[in-house]
Amino acid sequence: MSQSLDIAVIGATGTVGETLVQILEEREFPVGNLHLLASGESAGASVPFKGRNLRVRDVADFDFSQVHLAFFAAGEAVTRSFAMRATAAGCSLIDLSGALDPADAPSLVPEANPASLDALTAPYRLTSPSASAVALACVLAPLGDLLKPQRLSVMASLAVSSRGREAVTELARQTAELLNARPLEPRFFDRQIAFNVLAQAGAPDADGHISLERRLAGEIKQLLGLPELRVSATCALAPVFFGDSLAVSVVAEQPVDLERVRERLAKAPGVEFVEEEGDYPTAVGDAVGQDSVYVGRVRGGLDDPSELNLWIASDNARKGAALNAVQSAELLIKHYLSKILT
């Protein structure tokens, strides 16, 4: 591609934003000017890109008409404050926070629902879904017509980095304190996360669901084109730095043909299928730092021939967020480059 795009990354000092900048470089994304943005607190910090150190500036002062495309990776509140400003300036955007109305900024996982791009109009707005929804979509989209899923039950053991960089520091600090037999003083979390599992990755609403669980359920239905799917989701936090683990159970319309499931998974784009007997993928041992979503433990039901059980491991910050956003941008450019450049 000879033409290049001017890009903004909002949240460039965060877990996802830093990875995003790395991936733009790794994949030789056609970046013209790159604007790194964060809050006033980080303004002046710098982030490496292609051998140079780029200064981070305050998003509040940013003129979005300077860029063609903005990645929003600074949380829901920041998207709510600045997405309209970007759109008004004619800037396309990919949001990673889930703050935008799905009708207005549909979820995209290039391996799962590329056709959803066709209905967009400029300036383009897309959502890169929650990390669990990205991983699930990569694995389940190729199985959709085979399974005709009726129910989906997901138990996600999320890495602490899914709560941002402060959560990573907190797990390291708590672990060191416990191993050194010092008294534990929780800070970022309200209780012990080291050598423990927390039942909910965020605060619950009045019905007891956390926003990530609702987000995951809504997104996976959209990504798979299955509005009637009955989803049950629990997003817990494990004492893991990076890499999500998902135990997944699908109830299909009919008895599941496991051989065909295995064939499909072995060929699925963006998916690494661990099929050796007795082996299985893990978040840290396999997925972290990789572009693929890993799947294993493919097995039927104990009592129900229409059930399929799976284990998924994926890098939450990479394929779950930054990489999927960049791949979405690549697809967007392929479709609409001329319109984005005007």
Next chain:
Amino acid sequence: MSQSLDIAVIGATGTVGETLVQILEEREFPVGNLHLLASGESAGASVPFKGRNLRVRDVADFDFSQVHLAFFAAGEAVTRSFAMRATAAGCSLIDLSGALDPADAPSLVPEANPASLDALTAPYRLTSPSASAVALACVLAPLGDLLKPQRLSVMASLAVSSRGREAVTELARQTAELLNARPLEPRFFDRQIAFNVLAQAGAPDADGHISLERRLAGEIKQLLGLPELRVSATCALAPVFFGDSLAVSVVAEQPVDLERVRERLAKAPGVEFVEEEGDYPTAVGDAVGQDSVYVGRVRGGLDDPSELNLWIASDNARKGAALNAVQSAELLIKHYLSKILT
């Protein structure tokens, strides 16, 4: 109770066996002579009981006619080798390994299915179910008639201690190595468990299920008296020393009345219901060292009014194993003391 029983604990040097000996003391179980048994390797070691240090002896040399009741907590192979010998000597037994035929040694959780004792004949044989089945039974038995469960989906994040004392040492060692930036050399597990989640707590069979998953499914159906229940189970290992966490989803026959579920759980014996808004129980923060099974995150389905979701935390070695076995013994004595003593 003025009469006392002579007791053997097989596996007395292990995670469960040591806890069992402690609990016999704590609960003032009517112990006459206490025989602590293990393999030849530990013979000569000692374990404290009521202020004395009792010697551990080799089970291979033990004469079971010396005791009224034996607790088997040394793994399936040991139960298979010695349970018949115990029965032939007229000794009643409670097995914790799951090696015995359920028809011959039914699963008992006193809070869930005490009536199952009525059908036994001397010498008595009982199974104390897997830790996850004990926890699930305590929580679901009081809800049975309310829910009429059709499907049960369980994702268990088990503590490494569920794999025995060597697994505990291994998690500590790996964690220390990683925090000290030393190269990781897995020993007990075949890969990194520190800051990681392993997809299966044991080796899978030809269908991909591990024995703990099959055990859990079979036991929970028996404990709840629901042979038709469709169970899906994943037993993963979290980097947690003690305390299991279970994400549970039940599909009921009809829309779930959450208020009545909460009322029942608040009154359920052996269950601690964490109902404060936003709060939830954890394995380490709540359950470990406690006699109760903790439950929280009681919520309906996202898409299905007939669904109930729960989070359970329980001490795998205590209520999940040793305590349940001792409580089962207490109930057995209450029913059949005179027959056990003859």
